[in-house]
Structures are given as C-alpha cells and as structure tokens.
Amino acid sequence: xxxxxxxxxxxESVALYGFLVAVSLPIILPYFWLVTxxxxxxxxxxxxxxxWRSTLVLVPAVIAFWLTAMLARNRxxxxxxxxxxxxxxxxxxxxxxxxxxxxxxxxxxxxxxxASVVRSRVGEVHGAMQFxxxxxxxxxxxxxxxxxxxxxxxxxxxxxxxLSRWQFPGRAAMLRSLLVLxxxxxxxxxxxxxxMLYWIGxxxxxxxxxxxxxxxxxxxxxxxxxxFFDAVPWDIEMSALTDGASRRQAFLRVVLPQVRNGIxxxxxxxxxxxxxxxxxxxxxxxxxxxxTMSLYMYYVRDDVMGVDYGVVSAVGxxxxxxxxxxxxxxxxxxxQMSIGGVKG
Amino acid sequence: xxxxxxxxxxxRGHTRSAAxxxxxxxxxxxxxxxxxxxxxxxxxxxxxxxxxxxxxxxLRITKFTTEQYQRIFQGDRRLPQVIGLTFIYVFGxxxxxxxxxxxxxxxxxxxxxxxxxxxxxGVWLLPRMSPSVLYILLWLWAINPSEVGLLNQVLMHAFGxxxxxxxxxxxxxxxxxxxxxxxxASLGMIIFTAAIRGIPEHLxxxxxxxxxxxxxxxxxxxxxxxxxxxSFVTIYQTLSLLVSFEYILLLTKGGPFYDTTVYxxxxxRRAFESGQYxxxxxxxxxxxxxxxxxxxxxxxxxxxxxxxxxxxxxxx
Numbered sequence: 001x002x003x004x005x006x007x008x009x010x011x012e013s014v015a016l017y018g019f020l021v022a023v024s025l026p027i028i029l030p031y032f033w034l035v036t037x038x039x040x041x042x043x044x045x046x047x048x049x050x051x052w053r054s055t056l057v058l059v060p061a062v063i064a065f066w067l068t069a070m071l072a073r074n075r076x077x078x079x080x081x082x083x084x085x086x087x088x089x090x091x092x093x094x095x096x097x098x099x100x101x102x103x104x105x106x107x108x109x110x111x112x113x114x115a116s117v118v119r120s121r122v123g124e125v126h127g128a129m130q131f132x133x134x135x136x137x138x139x140x141x142x143x144x145x146x147x148x149x150x151x152x153x154x155x156x157x158x159x160x161x162x163l164s165r166w167q168f169p170g171r172a173a174m175l176r177s178l179l180v181l182x183x184x185x186x187x188x189x190x191x192x193x194x195x196m197l198y199w200i201g202x203x204x205x206x207x208x209x210x211x212x213x214x215x216x217x218x219x220x221x222x223x224x225x226x227x228f229f230d231a232v233p234w235d236i237e238m239s240a241l242t243d244g245a246s247r248r249q250a251f252l253r254v255v256l257p258q259v260r261n262g263i264x265x266x267x268x269x270x271x272x273x274x275x276x277x278x279x280x281x282x283x284x285x286x287x288x289x290x291x292t293m294s295l296y297m298y299y300v301r302d303d304v305m306g307v308d309y310g311v312v313s314a315v316g317x318x319x320x321x322x323x324x325x326x327x328x329x330x331x332x333x334x335x336q337m338s339i340g341g342v343k344g
Numbered sequence: 345x346x347x348x349x350x351x352x353x354x355x356r357g358h359t360r361s362a363a364x365x366x367x368x369x370x371x372x373x374x375x376x377x378x379x380x381x382x383x384x385x386x387x388x389x390x391x392x393x394x395x396x397x398x399x400x401x402x403l404r405i406t407k408f409t410t411e412q413y414q415r416i417f418q419g420d421r422r423l424p425q426v427i428g429l430t431f432i433y434v435f436g437x438x439x440x441x442x443x444x445x446x447x448x449x450x451x452x453x454x455x456x457x458x459x460x461x462x463x464x465x466g467v468w469l470l471p472r473m474s475p476s477v478l479y480i481l482l483w484l485w486a487i488n489p490s491e492v493g494l495l496n497q498v499l500m501h502a503f504g505x506x507x508x509x510x511x512x513x514x515x516x517x518x519x520x521x522x523x524x525x526x527x528x529a530s531l532g533m534i535i536f537t538a539a540i541r542g543i544p545e546h547l548x549x550x551x552x553x554x555x556x557x558x559x560x561x562x563x564x565x566x567x568x569x570x571x572x573x574x575s576f577v578t579i580y581q582t583l584s585l586l587v588s589f590e591y592i593l594l595l596t597k598g599g600p601f602y603d604t605t606v607y608x609x610x611x612x613r614r615a616f617e618s619g620q621y622x623x624x625x626x627x628x629x630x631x632x633x634x635x636x637x638x639x640x641x642x643x644x645x646x647x648x649x650x651x652x653x654x655x656x657x658x659x660x
Contacts, residue, residue, distance in 0.1 A: 012558065016456050023449075024467045027526065030482040031470060033494060155375045162372035168365075176643070181384055183580070183639035185587035187608065188631040191615045191624045192391035193383070198403060215383030218376060247368065276475040279590045283616060297477045298594075301484075309485075316478050327473045 038317045040100040041310030054097045061089035105314035108134050108300075114311060115304055129303040132288050134315075137296035144210055144281075144292060145274030151214045152221050152270045153263055159218075160225030161251055165237075181219040187279065194283060204286045212284070213274060221266045228262030229255065268330035272323050293319050388632060395626035401619030412626035422602060423610075430607040433521060434585045441525025442581040443574060446532020451562060453533070454540045465537065471527045480594040483523050487511040512596065516604045520592050524585065532577045539573045540566060583638040587631055607631070 033051050040050040068081030108114040112133040163175060193212060194203070202208030232255055240250040256263075278294040285295065300315045395412055397405045416423065449468060453461035471479050486494040489510035499505040511519050543565065551561050589609035592598065598605035598613055605613060608631060615624025 013456060016452050017460070020452055020456070020464045024464055027467055027470055030486050030494060031474075033485070034482060155379065158372045159376035162368070166368070166372075168369065179643060180636065180639040181380065183583070184384070185583060185631070185635045187587050187589070188611075188628055188635050189384070189387040189391070190612065191621060191628050192387040192394060194615075195394060195399070195403075195621060195625075196387060196390055211379075212383060215379045218379055222376060248371075278476050279593070294475055294477050297475070297481070301477070301481050312481070316481055320474055320478050323475060324473060327469075 034313045034316055034320075036097075037309055038105055038313040039102065040097075041105060041308075041313070042100075042102075050097055050100050054093065057089055057092045057096060061085055064089075105308075105310035106318070108311060108315060109318070129299065130288075131296070131299070131303075132291055134296060134318075136289065137291045137293050140206060140291060141275055141293040144206060144213070144277070145271045147210050148213050148217065148274040149267050149270045151210070152217045153267055155214070156218060156221035156225050156266060157256070157259075157263065160222045161229050161255065163222070164226050164229035178219055178222060182223050184219075186216040190280070190283060193280075197284060203284060204290060206285075206290060209281055209284050212280060213277060217270050217273060221270065224266055225259065225262050228259040232258045265330065268326055272326050275323055275326075391625045391629055391632065394622055395629050397622050399622040399625070403621070412623050415623060416626060425602065426605055426607055426610045429517070429603075429605070430586070432517060433524075433604075433606050434582060436517075436521045437525050437528055437585055438578065438581055440521065442528035442532050442585075443578055445525065446529045446577065447536055447570070447574070449529060449533040450536035450540060451566065454537055455558075465530075465533060468526075468530045468533060472530045476590050476594060479527070480523070480591060483595055487519070489513075513600055516596055516600060520595060520604050520606075523595055524591055527591070528581060528585070531581065535573050535577055536570055539570050543569045579638060579641060583635065587635060 029051075032055070036050045036054055064085040065082060068078055068085060072078035072081055107117065108131075111117060112131060115129055115131055163171065163178075197203040197208045197212070202211070236254055236258065237250050240254040241247070245253070276294065277292070278298070281292050281295060282298070285291065288299075291299070297315055297319050301312055304312055396408055396410060398407055398409055398411070399405050449465070453464050455461075487510075488494075488496065489508060489512065491497065491500060491508045493508065495511065496505075496508040499509060547565050548561055551565055556564065587608050589606060589612060592604055592606060592609055593612065596604045598609050602610075607627075611624050611627045611631065614620050614627060
C-alpha cells in the first residue's frame, strides 16, 4: 500500500515535470534561437544548426544537473557531480559550438551605416535605409526612461506621503479617483493625446513623450508608495516631531529612508516601462534622431530582416539584455511590491 | 488688553498654520494633481470635443457635426465584423490562456519542488519581461512561412509535414490569441500562485487523511480559495485585452486585410492610418466609457477600509 502510493506519487510528479517541460519549450526555444543566431550566423541566413547542436549539449547537461541534485547523498557529492557535469558540458560545447561563435553580427555597434554593409554582402548595393547611430537611440531610451523614473519617483513619493499622513477635505474622493485612474486603460487616450501634443507643439519631441509617460505611470506609483508609507510606524515620525522637526523635515530625513524598498521598486518598474515603451513613441515620435531603442529595433527588423538575420538578432540581444538584468536584479523588490502593494 | 493680545497671537498662529497647510498641500499634492488633470482629464474632454468635429488629416476643424456617430451606428459596414472579432479574441484569449492556462501553470508549479517551480514560472515570465518589439520579432521568426521558420522546421522534420505552413494567412485569429495568451497567462499564474501559497497547509493534510486524491484536493480546497483571484484576473484581463492592440499591430498589422483588426486597433488604424481623427475619437469614446466602468468595478476588489483609513496624527 505504502509502496503503491509512493509509486503513484512519483508517477504524478514525473507527469507534472513532463507537462511543464513540454509547454515551456515553445517559449525557451525561440529565445535560445535568438541568442545562438546573434553569436553564430555567418551568411545572414537564420540557420538552426547551431541551435540544435547547442541543445544537444545543454539538454543532457540540465538532466545531469537535475540527477546529481536528486541523487547526491550529501553536499560534497552534489558539488563534485555538478562540477564534473559543468566541465564535460563546457568541453562538449567548446568542441561542437565553439568554432561557430563570433561577434561580427554586432557590427551595428560600431558602424552606423551597417545596413549598406550587410546588403553589400549579399550583392545589393542600393536601397539600404539610413539608420541613426545605435548609441543615439540608446541615449534617447536612457533619457526617456531615466527622466521618467526621476519625475515619477519624486512626484509619487510626495503625493503618496501626503495621502497617507494628512487628513484633508476631499481625501476620500481623491483616493477613490486615484483607484479609478490606476485601473484606467491609458491606451484609449492615444488619439486625443496625439492631437493635444500637436496643438501645444510637443509632438515629435522627447519632452512631450516623457510627460505623457510620467502621467500614465503616476497613479500606479502613488498607489504602491502609499502602501509603503502606510506601513511605516507612526512612532518614528512622532518622535521626530516631538524632537522639534517640522513635518517636511520629518518626511525627508526620517520617513523617506524607511521606504527605500518602495522607491527602488517603482524606480525599476518605471525605468523598465520607459525602456520598453513602443506604441506611444511609435505614434508620437517621427524624426529618426528621436528614435528610441524600441523604434530602432522595429526598423532594423523591418529593413534588414529578409537580408541578415544575424544582425537583427544581435540588435535584439542588445535590446533585451538590459531589461532582463533589471528584472532579475529587482525581483526581490518587485515581489515586495505585489505583496505590500495593491494587488492583494 | 492682555486678553486681546493673546487672541491676536492665537489668531495669527491659526492663519499661519492654515497658510502652511495650504503650502504643504501645494508642495506635496500639487505636481501629481496638475499632471493627472493635464494628461487624463483634458484628453478625455478633447476626445469628446473632437468626436463632434470633422477633424481629419489636415488637422484643421472646419465644422461641428454629429456625422461621426451616425457613421458608427449606421454607415460603417466594417464595424460589425470588427466587434465580432473582438469578442472572439477577448474571450478566446481569456478562457484559454489568461485564466485556464494560468491556473494550470500555478497548480503545476506549486505542486513540484519549489526551485523547479520557480524556474518554470520564470520561463513563463520571459515573454512579459521582454520588450514587445522583441517578443513579436521572435514570433515572426518562429512562424516564418518558408522552411527556415522554427515552427516549420519542427513540423516538417518531426511531424513529416510536406509543405511549409503559413500561420499568418492560415489561422490569423488563432495566431493573435496564442501570441497574446503567452503573455497573459503569466499574470494569472503569479496571482494564483500567491493565493495557493496562502491556503493553510493543514487543510491539505486533513483532506489527505480523509482519503482525498489530488483532483479532489484541487476541486474542494484550492478552487474555492481562488474564487476572488479568478474573478479579479477575469475582469482586469478582459479590460486590458479589450483596449490593447500593441502585439497585434506589431505581429499582423491588423491584417491580412482587416482579419485581425480588433476594435482598439480599428480605432488606431482609422485615426493614424486613414487620418480620420474625428471618427477615431468617436470610436475611442466607447472604449473610454468601458474603461471607466470597469475601473469603477475595481472598487469592489480593494480593501476600501484600509485604503481610506484616517491618518492618526494631526501635526503640521
């Protein structure tokens, strides 16, 4: 009976793992493909040879890791087993895939007119699009995301502190309307927003886009920050006030340091949003000196896709990595945000 | 004399405190209020105003008219098809991915080893974490209609398909549902996972002692505990699917022809492709109204008591 139930349990978990691996493959494979093409494509064709070969190395390696973790009796055995697997995998990878790896697809980082270079490789001389320097787009993206983050954090902290600590007529109404704004789909405002920016002369300027994005992030950020401020004990503030600090001093010196995690969380979140933003910049920005990384990526895809997959995927890796790093680094804070925040 | 002095001091103190109160209000809340009014309230008003004009590509208003609304209710023959498609798209994505598959993922990843569960959840978060342009780029590669496409390689080599498949023309609606669903599933997954973690462990122990199998445990313990999270995800995802068109615009541009143009994308195409801003504004107004209505529903989901709790000290 006990043996049978253990057997059932094991069968169940094998089935679960099998299911999860099967449904996750359609996601893992394309990302993996992107990386392998970026570092290996030579002729510009989207070859899958390197993908399948590196899969051949990685899949047994992952299974071996898993087996060592399951079978090892103690920590030392586990480390030994993992080190051995890693070594074997590294050698196999070096032999099977190593010779194909190169960095030539990252030509767009040093050569602004890479589209012509890429085209001349396949014998086409004309018709290449004039791309701005990638670092220009990179700087624009940094500027939009950075400025947006600074403004959102400042404005949201001030407003959230006031809403959390002060009683004033209209406070309840304001909180309620904030709640509505927070859930309100801003994408529906894209037509009037376009017209408004046109009429006040901010269309096709980075400043206009930053203002719009700031306003759209605000309700959410204020909400999150209010949650964090609510969690700061009153005693801290009270003792600062009895020591003679004014309310503003107490806010700056005593309360603000307490919500460091909240500030970090909304900073990262806002920054990522600014970095990824596509639809508003696509609609509001026209000149190619105003391009952000998302527009750069879009037009590279549009123009070079049929010609050279290697360069397109190299741009993709260049664009993807910063946001993945931010997500992973901020995971802890983002989790806190969803727990301490409003989504409960 | 002394009494009046005291009174004036008190009064002066009072006015000064009121002034400081006002100053604090302006400093702390001012910027937020200005930005919100400027970019939420005014655009809505502009939208209403513009929907009663004939604003088009020249961006000049020549007359005020209700013809945009006449067109919506009588003239536009494409609109019924667009609305029908929107229904299929929203409910298809919601039912298959955002709720059901999100729930399946949450259940599966919480019943295996914790680290492994975290890994699979991380994989499913990948589409949400990658920028939209890049995510769609991967889709365009994967479904490339020639034999270099990833899907076609798998289909042709592993399943013996003789001709490469062009998903974009063969099943465009299924394509946009799947592409959006891969992203949508992760939100449900996270929220449901948190809710499942919150169920007291002893309930499962008790059920097991009573002889309940895995399915019975899910049916009688997990699902009842997930009632609120499920309705939350359903309502919010309905709204966001209804208004968002970014991935569809990038993936199919609403085509072939108008086959994948959902309502929100129809608004966008009318305004920015055909330059009919007035008509676009009128169409957008319906989405705005739905947005406000669903956002108002959100009141039910929040702990209003906690949100509105009074601040405890009244010091300046």
